[in-house]
Amino acid sequence: MLNAVAPTDPVGATAFSVPVAVPPLGRPAQLRLLAPVGSASTLVAQEIDTTPSTLTTLLLSKPAAGWRLTVRSRATGKVVDTRDGGATRGEVKVGWFGTDAKGAFLTNGSYDWTLSVTPADGVGAPVTASGTVALFGAAPARHDYIGGGDSVGDLLTLSSSGTLGFRQGSGKGTFSVNLGTSSGWTTTNKVVPFGDLSGDRCNDVLVRLTSGALRA
Numbered sequence: 001m002l003n004a005v006a007p008t009d010p011v012g013a014t015a016f017s018v019p020v021a022v023p024p025l026g027r028p029a030q031l032r033l034l035a036p037v038g039s040a041s042t043l044v045a046q047e048i049d050t051t052p053s054t055l056t057t058l059l060l061s062k063p064a065a066g067w068r069l070t071v072r073s074r075a076t077g078k079v080v081d082t083r084d085g086g087a088t089r090g091e092v093k094v095g096w097f098g099t100d101a102k103g104a105f106l107t108n109g110s111y112d113w114t115l116s117v118t119p120a121d122g123v124g125a126p127v128t129a130s131g132t133v134a135l136f137g138a139a140p141a142r143h144d145y146i147g148g149g150d151s152v153g154d155l156l157t158l159s160s161s162g163t164l165g166f167r168q169g170s171g172k173g174t175f176s177v178n179l180g181t182s183s184g185w186t187t188t189n190k191v192v193p194f195g196d197l198s199g200d201r202c203n204d205v206l207v208r209l210t211s212g213a214l215r216a
Helices: none
Strands: 002-005 017-020 042-044 053-059 064-073 079-085 091-096 109-119 127-136 155-158 164-167 180-182 190-193 205-208
Touching: 042 053, 053 109, 053 127, 064 091, 079 091, 091 109, 155 190
Parallel strands: 042 127
Antiparallel strands: 002 017, 053 091, 064 079, 064 109, 109 127, 155 164, 164 180, 190 205
C-alpha cells in the first residue's frame, strides 16, 4: 500500500494523503501440462533405424529446452535406457525403440519410465510424467516360445511314445493343456530349449538325434 499526496488547494489548505493500492508484480508463467498425459500401455519394439513406437504424448504450456526419458526394468530395478530430445513446444511425442543404451533389444516384459521436460526460459521446475509399459517384439525371455513374446517361460515335453508337445506357461507355476504336437521322435532324442540363434527375436530349440547329429 502506497500513499499519494494530493496537491495543495488554491487557498493553501494543508495537503493530505490518499491510500492507493498497487497490484503485485506479475510472476513468470511456470511450465505445465495443458492436457492429461497420453501413455501407451503396450509397445512393440522397433529397429533403431526406423521410427520408434510412441510411448507418451504431452501438451506443454510454453517452449521447452529439451527432455530426457529414463527407462527402468521392473524385473531388476536397474536403468536400462535413457533418451534425450532437443528444444520443443506444443505437443511433444516421445518414442522408444525397446532397446538398451547400446541399441540392443531388451527382453520382453514390463518397464517403468520417467520423462522430464525442462522449460526453455529456465523458470520453474521441469515437468515430469511417468508410467509402466509392457514391451513386446523385443528379445525373448528364457523359454518363451509364444510369438511376439509374453515374457513367460513355456514347457516342451517329449512323451515315451515319441510325441513332442508344447504347453504355454501362465507365469504362476502352471501350464496349459498341450497346444501342439509333433510325432515321430524317439525317446533317445535330446531336445534342449535354447536362446535366439538367428537374431529373429524368437527362441530356438536344439535337438540331438540318436545319430549324434545336432539340429536347430
